[in-house]
Amino acid sequence: MAPPCPDRLSGLPDCLLHGVLSGLGSRQAVRTSLLSRRWRQLWRDVPCANIDEREFADDTWERFEDFADHMLTSIPPNTQLDAFRLHLLRGKDTYWSSFTFPDRWIRRGLRHFPMTIDIRAASHSFWLPYLPSISPNSLDTVSSAASYYRRLTTLHLVQVRIHDSFTMYLGESCLVAGARGAPHGEVQYNHK
Incomplete structure (x- = not known):
């Protein structure tokens, strides 16, 4: 069994993640809150x-x-x-x-x-x-x-x-x- 891939996306600074979320529709951006605890509130500051x-x-x-x-x-x-x-x-x-x-x-x-x-x-x-x-x-x-x-x-x-x-x-x-x-x-x- 292959080892799990590291989560590199969550390691990015908030300003970059906000830029990524800005390109999504608001509904999709809100859905990212399910990815992890770190992502739970990110959509609010997009x-x-x-x-x-x-x-x-x-x-x-x-x-x-x-x-x-x-x-x-x-x-x-x-x-x-x-x-x-x-x-x-x-x-x-x-x-x-x-x-x-x-x-x-x-x-x-x-x-x-x-x-x-x-x-x-x-x-x-x-x-x-x-x-x-x-x-x-x-x-x-x-x-x-x-x-x-x-x-x-x-x-x-x-x-x-x-x-x-x-x-x-x-x-x-x-x-x-x-x-x-x-x-x-x-x-x-x-x-x-």
């Missing part, structure tokens, strides 16, 4: 939240909903994300009549100041929600927007409608970010 309904093709909507809620509430409060991705497949009958699910997940993801925002809906469009500090009644909407979007370099929206005020806030925050030497970002907006 700088990307990739909530993708395609990973739940054989599951019920409720399992996907529970996972998305748990994933986004498990990110440590002061963590800044490199990327927040939300890809939704199911149609209007599942969640579009009540916008609470996409709104809630988007708000939770944006609280972590992602550099990349990628939100895609496959069948029905929905509105990108107002963020609490960027509501039209906010006293200082430009600086509030700048705080949310200060790190934003890439915005990719498919089947997501945006309010006119969003582009104004985004433009103002990009001017603020540009003044600090931030690189020019990329914006893609696809609405059919």
Whole structure:
């Protein structure tokens, strides 16, 4: 019988393992917690939240909903994300009549100041929600927007409608970010 192979992957530093886990969907990253005690909490510090309904093709909507809620509430409060991705497949009958699910997940993801925002809906469009500090009644909407979007370099929206005020806030925050030497970002907006 051959001797067992040593576990070289677990010997890597956390920053490298986080890089590896960032390339996985969030569900796959969470599943790595079963590998060993060392891996149990690693997924919580991955700088990307990739909530993708395609990973739940054989599951019920409720399992996907529970996972998305748990994933986004498990990110440590002061963590800044490199990327927040939300890809939704199911149609209007599942969640579009009540916008609470996409709104809630988007708000939770944006609280972590992602550099990349990628939100895609496959069948029905929905509105990108107002963020609490960027509501039209906010006293200082430009600086509030700048705080949310200060790190934003890439915005990719498919089947997501945006309010006119969003582009104004985004433009103002990009001017603020540009003044600090931030690189020019990329914006893609696809609405059919």
